[in-house]
Amino acid sequence: MGKILVTGSVGQIGSDLVPALREKHGNENVIAGVHRTPPGEELKQGPVITVDVTNKSAVENVIKENDVNVIYHLVGVLSATGEKNPELAWKVNMEGLKNVLDLARDHNIERVFWPSSIAAFGPNTPRENTPQLTVMDPNTMYGVTKYAGELLCQYYFSKYGVDVRSLRYPGVISYKALPGGGTTDYSVAIFYEALKNKRYTCYLREDSTLPMMYMPDAIKGTINIMEADPSDIKCRLSYNHTAVSFSPKEITEEIKKHIPEFEISYEPDDRQKIADSWPKVIDDSEARKDWGWEHEFGLSEMTVDMIERLSAKLGIEKPF
Numbered sequence: 001m002g003k004i005l006v007t008g009s010v011g012q013i014g015s016d017l018v019p020a021l022r023e024k025h026g027n028e029n030v031i032a033g034v035h036r037t038p039p040g041e042e043l044k045q046g047p048v049i050t051v052d053v054t055n056k057s058a059v060e061n062v063i064k065e066n067d068v069n070v071i072y073h074l075v076g077v078l079s080a081t082g083e084k085n086p087e088l089a090w091k092v093n094m095e096g097l098k099n100v101l102d103l104a105r106d107h108n109i110e111r112v113f114w115p116s117s118i119a120a121f122g123p124n125t126p127r128e129n130t131p132q133l134t135v136m137d138p139n140t141m142y143g144v145t146k147y148a149g150e151l152l153c154q155y156y157f158s159k160y161g162v163d164v165r166s167l168r169y170p171g172v173i174s175y176k177a178l179p180g181g182g183t184t185d186y187s188v189a190i191f192y193e194a195l196k197n198k199r200y201t202c203y204l205r206e207d208s209t210l211p212m213m214y215m216p217d218a219i220k221g222t223i224n225i226m227e228a229d230p231s232d233i234k235c236r237l238s239y240n241h242t243a244v245s246f247s248p249k250e251i252t253e254e255i256k257k258h259i260p261e262f263e264i265s266y267e268p269d270d271r272q273k274i275a276d277s278w279p280k281v282i283d284d285s286e287a288r289k290d291w292g293w294e295h296e297f298g299l300s301e302m303t304v305d306m307i308e309r310l311s312a313k314l315g316i317e318k319p320f
């Protein structure tokens with residue numbers, strides 16, 4: 001069996017995906033690709049390799065020296081950071097993806113996973129029940145790289161037969177690693193602040209509804225699409241992939257059921273404009289139909305699990 005390479009392993013998704021893949025395939029078969037941020041103890045349970053995805057020959061060496069045949073290419077600069085540094089977002093997100101796709105083609109890599117995002121949509125996209133194929137006019141550099149990346153994946157599939165599969169992630173909520181530089185990050189920060197300080201100042205308006213998902217569902221969907229039979233993958237752009245949609249006000253009400261003293265205030269900043277250009281609810285029925293996507297966690301189940309696990313992580317007494 002060839003090895004699995006996960007780029008961006010110290011990121012929010014990678015920190016949960018690498019252990020899940022190692023549990024399935026064995027620690028030694030899953031290589032955690034890292035760059036600047038050093039890996040924590042959990043990632044060090046198996047092979048860790050430092051690699052810059054913008055350096056094609058460095059990635060090629062990792063593939064050749066380790067007999068890699070599956071790649072989860074997670075490295076990416078997210079929406080808010082991308083608006084502060086559009087050059088960096090283009091370089092990391094586009095050059096990194098093009099390098100991985102070229103190498104997948106040249107080294108007969110069996111499968112590639114690449115995450116797109118709800119950021120691939122834009123202000124003229126229908127915001128309710130957003131279909132998979134619709135108007136795409138992203139107005140952030142992150143969104144531009146996600147939509148262009150989807151087209152590139154589809155091109156490499158149809159032109160070169162690269163079996164690349166993709167999901168449009170919504171905001172992902174998790175307790176292991178913090179998201180960094182996204183617009184949906186508030187949905188994680190709110191839990192930390194509710195537990196630690198019982199107050200949170202949110203940078204989005206109270207009514208900013210966005211599609212969201214709890215990490216165990218994101219990992220399940222990611223592994224399931226990669227395990228699906230190639231004939232079941234009918235969409236080679238990227239699948240809409242969601243679980244719930246909620247606003248800061250709605251998640252606050254849910255948290256307050258367990259931490260009644262919790263208080264929130266709102267000070268919208270630049271990220272509000274980004275959130276306003278994204279869908280509120282996306283329609284992921286194609287993923288459900290084609291390869292059997294099903295989510296498990298709704299808002300209330302996720303809130304209970306987050307509070308339980310985060311209080312254990314922070315050493316704070318569980319409020320229920």
Ligand code: AKB
Pocket residue numbers: 078079080116117118119142169170171172179181182183184185
């Ligand atoms: C972000 O907010 O930038 C990301 C995303 C939705 O892709 N979490």
